[in-house]
Amino acid sequence: MKSDIEIAQSAKMYPITEIARSAGIDEDFIEQYGKYKAKVDIKFYEKVKSRPSGKLIYVTAITPTPAGEGKTTTAVGLTQAIGKLDKKVMLCLREPSLGPTFGVKGGAAGGGYSQVVPMEDINLHFTGDIHAVGSAHNLLAAMLENHMVQGNKLGIDPARIIWKRVMDICDRQLRNIVVGLGGKVNGIPLESGFDITVASEVMAILCLASDMEDLKKRLGNILVAYNYDNNPIYAKDLKVVGSMALLLKDAIKPNLVQTLEGQPAFIHGGPFANIAHGNNSIIATRMALKLADLVVTEGGFAADLGAEKFFDIVTRSSGLRPDVIVLVATIRALKFHGGINKAELNEENLKALEIGIANLDQHIENITDKFGLPVVVAVNRFPSDTQKEIHFLLTHCKSKGVRAALSEVVVRGGEGGIGLAEEVLNALEKDVNKFKPIYDLEMFLEDKIKTLAKEIYRADEVTFTVEAGKQLKRLTELGYGNLPICMAKTQMSFSDDPSLKGAPKGWTLTVREVKVSAGAGFVVALSGTMMTMPGLPKEPAAERMDILEDGTIVGLF
Numbered sequence: 001m002k003s004d005i006e007i008a009q010s011a012k013m014y015p016i017t018e019i020a021r022s023a024g025i026d027e028d029f030i031e032q033y034g035k036y037k038a039k040v041d042i043k044f045y046e047k048v049k050s051r052p053s054g055k056l057i058y059v060t061a062i063t064p065t066p067a068g069e070g071k072t073t074t075a076v077g078l079t080q081a082i083g084k085l086d087k088k089v090m091l092c093l094r095e096p097s098l099g100p101t102f103g104v105k106g107g108a109a110g111g112g113y114s115q116v117v118p119m120e121d122i123n124l125h126f127t128g129d130i131h132a133v134g135s136a137h138n139l140l141a142a143m144l145e146n147h148m149v150q151g152n153k154l155g156i157d158p159a160r161i162i163w164k165r166v167m168d169i170c171d172r173q174l175r176n177i178v179v180g181l182g183g184k185v186n187g188i189p190l191e192s193g194f195d196i197t198v199a200s201e202v203m204a205i206l207c208l209a210s211d212m213e214d215l216k217k218r219l220g221n222i223l224v225a226y227n228y229d230n231n232p233i234y235a236k237d238l239k240v241v242g243s244m245a246l247l248l249k250d251a252i253k254p255n256l257v258q259t260l261e262g263q264p265a266f267i268h269g270g271p272f273a274n275i276a277h278g279n280n281s282i283i284a285t286r287m288a289l290k291l292a293d294l295v296v297t298e299g300g301f302a303a304d305l306g307a308e309k310f311f312d313i314v315t316r317s318s319g320l321r322p323d324v325i326v327l328v329a330t331i332r333a334l335k336f337h338g339g340i341n342k343a344e345l346n347e348e349n350l351k352a353l354e355i356g357i358a359n360l361d362q363h364i365e366n367i368t369d370k371f372g373l374p375v376v377v378a379v380n381r382f383p384s385d386t387q388k389e390i391h392f393l394l395t396h397c398k399s400k401g402v403r404a405a406l407s408e409v410v411v412r413g414g415e416g417g418i419g420l421a422e423e424v425l426n427a428l429e430k431d432v433n434k435f436k437p438i439y440d441l442e443m444f445l446e447d448k449i450k451t452l453a454k455e456i457y458r459a460d461e462v463t464f465t466v467e468a469g470k471q472l473k474r475l476t477e478l479g480y481g482n483l484p485i486c487m488a489k490t491q492m493s494f495s496d497d498p499s500l501k502g503a504p505k506g507w508t509l510t511v512r513e514v515k516v517s518a519g520a521g522f523v524v525a526l527s528g529t530m531m532t533m534p535g536l537p538k539e540p541a542a543e544r545m546d547i548l549e550d551g552t553i554v555g556l557f
Contacts, residue, residue, distance in 0.1 A: 001411060004111050004557045008119035011260050020256060023090060023264035024048075024291050030256065033127050036118050039253040040266075042211060042283055048290040054088075055428055056289065058322040059298040059378075060307040060367075062359050064491050065501075067332035067345050070111065070380040070410065074328045074417075075298040077114030077409020078378070078424065080261040081417030082294055085425070090292040091116070091265035094280045094300065095130060095255070096123050097198045097272070099170040099534055106541035107557025112410030114417075116257050116265050120553045130168050130270055132251040133206060134197040136219075136244040137166045141192075143240045144224055145180070149187055154237055155227040158190055162515065163224035168197040172535035195532040199275045202244070204520035206251060207269035207281040208317045215252060216245045218519040232478060235519070254284035261414050264291075273300025274491040275532050277309040277522065282318040289320075301491035303327060303363045304456050311371050312437045313484045313522055321435055324427045325367050325375045326420070328407075329360050331385045331393060337502045346384035353389055357396060358503040362494065364402055366456055370438055374431035376423045377404035403427055441482045445472050448485045449511060449525050457494045459509040468525075471514040475523060478516075486522040488530045496528030 002010070016038045020030045029044040059075040072093065079091040093116065096108035107123040109116050116122060125131065141163055148156050167174070174194035180187035197203065201222055209215035220236030227233055235241055254268040266284035271277055278300030288295045299306025307325065315321060331353060332345045338356030340349055360377070367375045377397050379390065390406065397404035405423045408416030439451045446464070453459040464472065475481065492498035495507050513526040536542075544555035 001112070004107065004115065005119065005553065007113060007260070008115055008117050009552070011117055013117055014258060014262055016256060016258070019258045019262070019264050022262070023256070025256070031253070036257065037121060037127060038256045039127060039250060040256055040287065042253055045283070045287050045290070048287070051290045053289040054293045054295050055323040056285070056320060057294060057296045057324055057326060057424060058307065058310065059296060059326045059328065060303040061301070061328040062333060062363055063302045063304070063337065063493060063501075065333040065336040066342050067330060067336045069328050069330055069333050071298060071328045072108055073111040073114045073410055074326065074378050074380055074407055075296050076110040076116055076259055077407065077414060077417040078326065078420055079263050079265070079296045080114060080259050080414025081409070081421035082296070083261060083263045084414045084418060085421055087294055088292045089263055089294045089296065090288040091259060091263060092280050092285050092288050092295060092297040093265065093267045094298070095126055095267050095270040097130065097196065097270050098124070098168045099196050099198070102542040102545070103170045103534065103536050103540050105557070106544070106555070109557070111557070113260060113413035114409040115260050116267060117260060118257070120556060122257065122267060123556055126267070127250070127255050129251040129255070129268070130197050132247050133200055133203045134166050134168060136247040137197070137200045137202045139244060139247065140222065140224065140235055140238070140240055141165050143238050145187060145190070147238055154233055155229065156225045156233055157228050158188060160226040161190060161192070161224065163222070164193045164195055166195050166197040166200045170196065170534040170536045172533065175531065175533045193533070196272070196534060198270045198272050199532045201517045201520050203269065203271050204276050204517060206248060207271055207277070207279065208314070208520055209252070210282060210318070212245065212252060215248065216241050218521070219244050220519070222519040223516055252283065254281065254287060271300070273306035273309060275488045275530060277313050277486050277520070278306035279310050279314050282314065282320065285320060286318070303367060304494055305487075305489065305491055307367070308438070308452070308456055309486060311435070312439070313486060315437065316441070316484060317521060322373060323433060324424055324431070325373050326378050326424060327360070327363055327367065327375050328378045328380055329393070330380045330382060331389045332382055334360060334393070339501070348386045348389060350388060350392055353392060356502055357393070359501070361400070362458065362503040364400065370455055372434035372436050374427045374433055375402060376420070376427050377402055378407045378420050379404060380410070381406055381408050441484065445476060445481055445485070445514070445523055449487070452485060452487055453509040457509060458503065458505065459495070460506055461508040462511065463508055464511045465513070468511045468514050475514065475516050480516045480518065480523060483516070483521060483523045486517070486524045488524055488526040488532070490528055490530060
């Protein structure tokens with residue numbers, strides 16, 4: 001089989017004007033970025049908002065492993081399969097960050113014959129949205145520190161600045177830095193640091209805003225520091241909101257591309273789900289729901305992260321509601337959760353599969369019992385999967401009363417997802433949806449965190465460091481006690497310890513820091529050793545990438 005990039009490069013793409021026409025987007029509202037990409041003016045929503053909304057299919061997955069799950073691939077393949085069933089469908093995904101593209105993943109536009117294209121552009125600079133977010137974020141940092149140099153009328157305490165800088169490359173060396181060295185002319189010496197751009201609150205705001213006015217209001221509410229009297233300082237106090245919004249004037253517009261089989265796809269926004277809320281923009285999803293009968297979207301990492309944050313944060317901010325959940329699993333990943341190492345994944349091992357399936361079961365229980373949603377398990381097939389293993393997994397799902405289907409979209413495209421698509425359509429028609437968030441907003445912040453830890457992650461206890469306890473008290477005093485929680489937690493385990501696989505029991509969640517993203521509208525609780533600036537692995541994906549003399553890109557996924 002060809003590599004992902006070879007498949008993408010050999011694909012016949014339709015001009016983006018044709019894709020827009022097929023989606024029902026007027027040409028007057030599209031801004032072309034070459035032949036195969038376009039932005040859609042957010043004013044177009046006003047033209048279609050009175051239409052009935054389509055159904056929202058939300059794709060998530062079991063806990064990630066080095067064995068791979070294929071969540072994005074499944075979302076793309078399912079969209080293609082629904083298209084083959086002659087349904088009007090659209091796809092909504094997040095934009096890939098350069099951090100994991102050059103670090104671990106090497107790309108995030110799907111795989112095999114289930115990709116969004118132009119793949120190289122999407123995985124690299126695309127239309128510049130992430131760069132715009134980084135520029136707006138860093139402008140705020142510059143304006144904050146310039147205010148202090150120019151007399152500091154707001155009385156900002158240099159020791160209580162909480163707004164760092166960002167860049168969209170993994171660089172652990174920049175996690176903690178000192179700025180302003182070299183004398184008075186170069187500013188005030190301060191401790192600072194860098195986060196990855198997709199962890200920026202500006203990115204979260206871009207994805208949660210409903211329009212430009214809402215974007216500006218949220219930007220103004222960003223908490224950046226405290227003054228000497230312990231009062232909060234916001235972005236609006238620095239008179240920087242208008243210029244930040246100006247930098248985001250194009251980034252707020254959804255990006256239109258296509259699947260390999262010609263279905264329209266919005267790719268817009270890129271927050272991580274382990275350190276942010278992990279879902280694409282509300283603007284794109286709302287627009288898609290007015291254009292298509294069925295919309296497929298995807299959240300980051302596992303169902304305890306991206307999906308939970310969609311259910312508890314995004315739905316409250318947007319009014320969007322999921323109609324059915326697709327939970328992606330692979331036999332390889334479940335065996336890894338069952339205790340075998342990566343070298344043994346290609347060997348049949350029913351015992352390991354039986355043990356590891358506890359991870360799948362806990363995700364199913366969370367979706368159906370805790371959130372009240374119908375679920376379809378998508379078994380993303382690998383060539384090494386044996387008939388006995390496939391039979392065991394499908395039979396197990398049936399015994400739990402859960403719909404499941406084999407998915408072969410990697411090697412067969414939409415045709416390989418027909419069975420999955422039919423199960424999803426059946427679930428939409430027949431299964432009961434009693435969706436509800438897991439906690440009430442009126443609960444204390446501490447109790448919301450405990451609810452997530454005990455109900456979703458299955459922790460026995462939750463402990464808060466002394467500093468986290470003080471932060472919870474202060475945020476409540478400032479009026480942020482009624483906000484939802486955005487847990488910053490390892491994606492590699494239900495727990496806060498990435499080494500604990502399966503469905504760990506008898507463990508304690510430790511919350512070491514709590515901070516507010518007041519503009520985004522949630523409180524972030526950092527657990528374990530979670531970092532907001534990842535580092536590169538021992539063998540970064542960047543080592544395998546190149547561009548040839550004729551312009552051909554190689555090594556990208």
